[in-house]
Amino acid sequence: MDYSxxxxxxxxxxxxxxxxxxxxxDDGNTIPFIARYRKEQTGSCDDQVLREFADRLxxxxxxxxxxxxxxxxxxxxxxxTDEIALALAKAETMTExxxxxxxxxxxxxxxxxxxxxxxxxxxxxxxxxQRPELDVMxxxxxxxxxxxxxxxxxxxxxxxxxxxxxxxxxxAELRKQIRKKLGEVGEISCKLLENEKAKTYDxxxxxxxKISKIPPHRILAINRGEKEECLKVGITIEPEAFIxxxxxxxxxxxxxxxxxxxxxxxxxxxxxxxxxxxxxxxSDLTExxxxxxxxxxEVNLRPLLLQPPLKGKTILGLDPAxxxxxxxxxxxxxxxxxxxxxxxxxxxxxxxxxxxxxxxxLIDKYNVNVISIGNGTASKESEIFVxxxxxxxxxxxxxxxxxxAGASVYSASKLGAEEFPxxxxxxxxxxxxARRLQDxxxxxxKIDVKSIGVGQYQHDMPEKRLEEVxxxxxxxxxxxxxxxxxxxxxxxxxxxxxxxxGIAKNIIEYRKTKPFGSREELLSVKKLGAKAFEQCAGFxxxxxxxxxxxxxxxPEAYPAVEKLMEVTGYTLDDVANGKITxxxxxxxxxxxxxxxxxxxxxxxxxxxxxxxxxxxxxxxRDSLPxxxxxxxxxxIKDLKEGMELVGTVRNVIDFGVFVxxxxxxxxxxxxxxxxxxxxxxxxDVLKVGDVVKVKVLGVDLNKNKISLTMKTSDNPSGIKTxxxxxxxxRKEGRRNAxxxxxxxxxxxEDLLAALYKxxxx
Numbered sequence: 001m002d003y004s005x006x007x008x009x010x011x012x013x014x015x016x017x018x019x020x021x022x023x024x025x026d027d028g029n030t031i032p033f034i035a036r037y038r039k040e041q042t043g044s045c046d047d048q049v050l051r052e053f054a055d056r057l058x059x060x061x062x063x064x065x066x067x068x069x070x071x072x073x074x075x076x077x078x079x080x081t082d083e084i085a086l087a088l089a090k091a092e093t094m095t096e097x098x099x100x101x102x103x104x105x106x107x108x109x110x111x112x113x114x115x116x117x118x119x120x121x122x123x124x125x126x127x128x129x130q131r132p133e134l135d136v137m138x139x140x141x142x143x144x145x146x147x148x149x150x151x152x153x154x155x156x157x158x159x160x161x162x163x164x165x166x167x168x169x170x171x172a173e174l175r176k177q178i179r180k181k182l183g184e185v186g187e188i189s190c191k192l193l194e195n196e197k198a199k200t201y202d203x204x205x206x207x208x209x210k211i212s213k214i215p216p217h218r219i220l221a222i223n224r225g226e227k228e229e230c231l232k233v234g235i236t237i238e239p240e241a242f243i244x245x246x247x248x249x250x251x252x253x254x255x256x257x258x259x260x261x262x263x264x265x266x267x268x269x270x271x272x273x274x275x276x277x278x279x280x281x282x283s284d285l286t287e288x289x290x291x292x293x294x295x296x297x298e299v300n301l302r303p304l305l306l307q308p309p310l311k312g313k314t315i316l317g318l319d320p321a322x323x324x325x326x327x328x329x330x331x332x333x334x335x336x337x338x339x340x341x342x343x344x345x346x347x348x349x350x351x352x353x354x355x356x357x358x359x360x361x362l363i364d365k366y367n368v369n370v371i372s373i374g375n376g377t378a379s380k381e382s383e384i385f386v387x388x389x390x391x392x393x394x395x396x397x398x399x400x401x402x403x404x405a406g407a408s409v410y411s412a413s414k415l416g417a418e419e420f421p422x423x424x425x426x427x428x429x430x431x432x433x434a435r436r437l438q439d440x441x442x443x444x445x446k447i448d449v450k451s452i453g454v455g456q457y458q459h460d461m462p463e464k465r466l467e468e469v470x471x472x473x474x475x476x477x478x479x480x481x482x483x484x485x486x487x488x489x490x491x492x493x494x495x496x497x498x499x500x501x502g503i504a505k506n507i508i509e510y511r512k513t514k515p516f517g518s519r520e521e522l523l524s525v526k527k528l529g530a531k532a533f534e535q536c537a538g539f540x541x542x543x544x545x546x547x548x549x550x551x552x553x554x555p556e557a558y559p560a561v562e563k564l565m566e567v568t569g570y571t572l573d574d575v576a577n578g579k580i581t582x583x584x585x586x587x588x589x590x591x592x593x594x595x596x597x598x599x600x601x602x603x604x605x606x607x608x609x610x611x612x613x614x615x616x617x618x619x620x621r622d623s624l625p626x627x628x629x630x631x632x633x634x635x636i637k638d639l640k641e642g643m644e645l646v647g648t649v650r651n652v653i654d655f656g657v658f659v660x661x662x663x664x665x666x667x668x669x670x671x672x673x674x675x676x677x678x679x680x681x682x683x684d685v686l687k688v689g690d691v692v693k694v695k696v697l698g699v700d701l702n703k704n705k706i707s708l709t710m711k712t713s714d715n716p717s718g719i720k721t722x723x724x725x726x727x728x729x730r731k732e733g734r735r736n737a738x739x740x741x742x743x744x745x746x747x748x749e750d751l752l753a754a755l756y757k758x759x760x761x
Contacts, residue, residue, distance in 0.1 A: 001064055003057060011053055017043040018053075025054055030497040031472065032479035033535045037554050040602035047476045051469075063094060070101040077104055087172065095179075095280060099172035112166035115159030118148045123156060124163035132255040157260065164264035168250060169272035178242060178269075179277050182235065186211045186281070190222055191232045201225040208236065211281065216289035217654040220457040223286060235278045243269050292654070293457050294469050296683070300652050301449065301470060303687040304403075305477040308621045309439040313369040314338075316362065317434025318386070319407070319426060320378035322346050328359070329430035330366050335438055337420075338366050340427050345385040346378045356389045363395065370629060371397065372437040374404030374429070387632050398629035400437055401660065403650070406444075406451035407432045415446055415491065437627065441481060445474055446491045478539075481620060482552060485522075485540040486515045498535025503528050516542055519549050543617055547576040551612040560599040561609060567598055575613050583610060625691050634663050639699045639706065647708075649690040657682050659694055659708060667706030669694060674710050 004019035011018070020041040024034050031054065035047040042050070067088050074080045084100065091097040107113055115124070123143055127136060140153035140160070150156050168174070192198055192205040204225060209218070225231035247265045251258050312333050319327040328341040339362060343355035362368065373382055383401060390397045410416050411428035420428050435443040444452060449470040450459070478495040485507070493504035506526045510516075519537045522528055528536075538554035548558055565571055568586045570579070587595045587610065596606040612618075628648050647661035657674065658666040671682055679685055686692070697707040 001060060003060055006060065007053060007056060010056065011049065013043055013045065017041070017045070021045065021050065021053055022057060025057065028531065030475075030535050032476060032497040032539065035476075036479070036552070036608075037538060037556075037605075039604035039608075044604050047472075047480075051472050051476075063091075063097065066094060067091060067097050070097055073101070074104050079104060095284075096172070096176060099175050102172065102175075103167075103170040110166065111159075111162040114149075115162045118145070118150050118159055119143060120150070120156055120159040121163055124160035124167070127157075127160055127257045127260050128164060128167075130252040130255055130258045130261060132253060134255070134257050136256045136260060161260055161264045161267065164261060165268040165272060168246065168265055168268040169276075174246065174249070175273065175277060178246075178273060179280060181242070182237060182277055182281050183211050183284075186235045186237045188214055188219075188222065188285075189234055189236045190225070193230055193232055195228070195230045197228055198230040201230045204231055211235065211285065214285075215654055216292035217457075219285050219289035220293060220460060223289075224457065224460060233282075235281060237274075239270065239274065242274070246273075290461050290465070294461055294466055296653060297466070298469055298473050299683045300688045301452065301473050302477060303689045304452070305441045305444055305474065306481070306621055306624065307440040307689050308624045308626050309441075309619075310370065310437050310627060313438065314366050315434045315438055316359070316368045316371045317430045317432070317437075318371060318373045318382060319404070319430040319433055320346065320374055320376060320382035321426070322378050323348065324426070325349070326355070326378070326382055327424075327426040327430040328362065329427060329434055330362055330368060331431065331434045331438065332366075333438075335435055335442075337431055340423070340430065346381040352385055352388075355385065356392070359389065360393055360395075363397065368397070370437065371399040372434045373399055373401045374407060374433045375401050376404045376407075387630075390631050398631050400627055400629050402433060402436045403452070404429070404433055404436075406447035407436075409451045410447045413446075441477060441621075442489065442492055445478065445495060446489075449474060482539055482541050485519075485542050486511055496536045496539050498532040499528075503532065517545050518542065519555055541617065547572055547616050550617045553609055553612050557601065557605065557609060560601045560605070561613070563599045564595070564606075564609065567595060575616060580613060583613065625689065627689075628660075628691060630662050632662075634661075636663050636665055636699060636701065636704065636706065639663060639696050641696055641698060643696045645694055645696070647692060647694055649686050649688055649692060652682050652686055652688060654681065657686050659692060661694065661706070661708070663706065665704050665706060667694065667696075667708040669708045669710055673697065673708065676711050 004015055004022055007013075007022075008015040008018040020038075021034070024038060024041065029038070031047050031050045034042060035045065035050055045053070071080065071085065071088055074084060087100050088097065091100060115121075120143055123140060126134065126139060136157060137153045140156040143156040144150055144152060150159065187208045187210055189208040190201075190204040190206075192201060201221075204222060222231060222233055226233045243266045246269055247262050250265050251262045314333060315331050317329045317331065319329075321327070325342045325344040326346065328339075328343060330338040330340075332338055341358060341362065343358050344351040345355035371386055373379060373386060379401065383399070386399050390399070407429040408425070410432050411425035416425070416428045416432075420431065423431070432443055432446075450463075450466060475495050475497065478492060479497050483492055483496055490501065490504045490508055493499055493507055494501040496504075499507075503525065506528065507522075510525050516522070519540060519542065522533055522537060522540070523530070534556070538552055541551075542549040544550075548555075548561060553561060561572075565575075567590065568580075568583055570583065574580050587606075592603050592606065596603045599606060601609070628646070645661045647659040647667070649657050650660050650666050651658040654671075656668050656670040658668055660666050671679065674682055675685060692710060694708040694710055697709050699706055
């Protein structure tokens with residue numbers, strides 16, 4: 001396969017760019033390095049596109065390898081033909097390739113294989129000819145053999161029918177068309193089973209939906225219900241239409257043998273094809289739904305990791321609990337632990353006065369600016385306590401509720417024990433909760449990303465694929481921000497392009513002797529060779545030395561910077577002192593292309609260099625909205641319909657977003673309430689961490705649910721905007737759909753047309 005030509009077309013990029021990307025990947029370059037420092041060769045493809053490109057390249061190569069295995073296996077059997085070779089060459093998916101191999105694959109014992117062992121294949125082939133004059137029963141008598149298990153002519157005909165049914169079932173092109181049609185006309189159907197967990201799936205009690213219409217999150221919900229034995233799930237169709245279509249392809253006449261072939265075709269579909277294709281279709285639906293869920297996790301994880309750090313603050317972390325008390329940890333502006341404690345402001349102790357006194361003493365002693373509260377068990381009671389304490393004390397304090405998902409995993413991990421060997425796990429959790437507000441990226445990368453909890457059904461996903469995708473997100477985030485070579489933890493360093501945990505550990509050992517003074521010193525680190533240096537150097541920062549070492553400019557481009565300084569009349573001291581504010585104007589006067597040529601780089605690289613020189617040591621997160629800090633708390637009972645609030649997006653899912661509005665319980669903005677205009681998916685307009693204005697639509701105190709809207713219209717529930725319709729329009733739409741269905745051609749005719757087109761009848 002010409003991978004560059006195919007991927008060029010699929011990703012709508014130039015063929016030479018596609019070829020370059022393949023070469024760069026094959027040469028062992030990391031995605032962050034390619035995205036950042038090889039823009040001229042890739043057409044400035046970003047890291048997300050490059051990862052999708054790499055995934056697709058891997059799939060195509062695996063497909064080719066599998067097709068070669070299949071071709072070799074068929075050839076060894078002496079059954080390879082030009083027709084089979086052509087079909088294999090045209091196969092674009094693993095499923096299509098496996099369908100071609102199906103007739104030649106070593107099968108477990110089947111009715112057909114037993115019949116073949118009994119010598120009935122010639123009879124099956126004779127019947128398949130469907131000669132009108134053939135007396136099938138008389139011909140079948142020739143195959144009677146008690147020792148082989150063929151006692152009479154009827155048994156011989158039955159065995160031949162089994163062979164015919166399996167032959168039809170193994171028809172790769174037929175299976176492809178049936179699979180396609182099943183996806184178009186089939187419906188996923190559910191029935192509720194008797195189970196103590198079944199109430200969770202009440203909405204699927206008697207449920208069906210077209211396969212072509214069902215959304216990914218519903219597929220995953222149904223699958224979970226089936227796995228928990230709460231639902232019986234299957235695909236429903238009109239089998240007669242499919243059977244008739246298959247018979248129309250294989251049955252030549254209404255002779256005796258033709259009728260046998262007709263019955264075998266029905267058996268092939270009912271017993272062999274439909275159960276198999278049903279599994280394949282459901283497996284395909286699950287795979288696509290899983291990819292969508294992983295994609296949503298990726299979409300949510302990226303902005304969560306890139307939340308702006310709360311710099312220069314002393315933070316008190318509070319890990320809420322009931323019986324065992326709330327664990328407290330105070331950290332300074334560098335993340336160092338200053339003090340720890342335990343207080344009991346929550347039930348059953350309710351020692352609020354004592355807890356407030358203890359916390360206020362810590363706040364005064366260490367000049368605490370912000371309190372970070374975990375959102376787990378007892379979070380609501382803890383938040384109420386903190387809000388009241390701030391109000392009663394009159395201190396200039398604020399607090400934020402942070403996602404504590406995975407904090408317990410970290411606190412009990414080997415990494416947590418190495419970092420704080422003298423602390424109990426709960427104390428480590430409190431430190432983690434404080435640090436999550438101070439520097440989300442540096443803290444969250446210590447945790448298994450599956451435990452961070454910003455997706456749907458992540459525990460139902462293929463673990464290897466989930467880790468691969470989410471690991472790529474973390475890597476992209478770490479490298480886009482950059483890492484301080486002299487202070488970064490081993491966890492953070494291990495995500496830098498070109499490094500791993502072992503080299504990261506060697507870096508830390510090296511800097512214990514003396515801090516790094518330049519990037520070049522990295523080459524002295526054990527096991528960090530030239531290739532690793534090329535990949536990692538541009539993402540590591542060293543403040544206080546050579547100004548270029550504190551930027552995203554790669555060392556390979558330092559000569560280009562020197563030339564740029566020469567042609568623009570600046571020096572590196574000017575860069576360090578912020579005296580190059582008009583460098584873009586100077587380059588524009590000279591011409592960007594001419595300047596890039598003089599510097600020996602392309603325009604994209606020159607642009608990146610200039611951006612870095614204008615803000616050495618910059619943190620891209622500083623330009624993002626800061627976390628919302630609060631000093632008071634509302635109760636869900638305080639919410640009224642129409643109330644306008646400001647909140648933070650905590651999670652983006654397929655059917656909407658959850659927003660923290662300072663009421664412990666996050667509110668849901670359904671997709672139909674996100675925008676006055678039509679949107680296909682919530683992630684088109686929102687991401688985790690976005691600060692948004694919302695209006696309360698409704699509050700269900702019994703279910704503890706809050707419905708919100710972001711629409712600006714005065715009557716959002718009654719105006720058609722985007723994908724929302726009024727009740728009248730919905731009813732009218734259903735009536736029209738029913739009328740259309742009455743007039744639509746039968747499924748049989750549709751299927752026949754598809755099969756005729758492929759099989760030429």
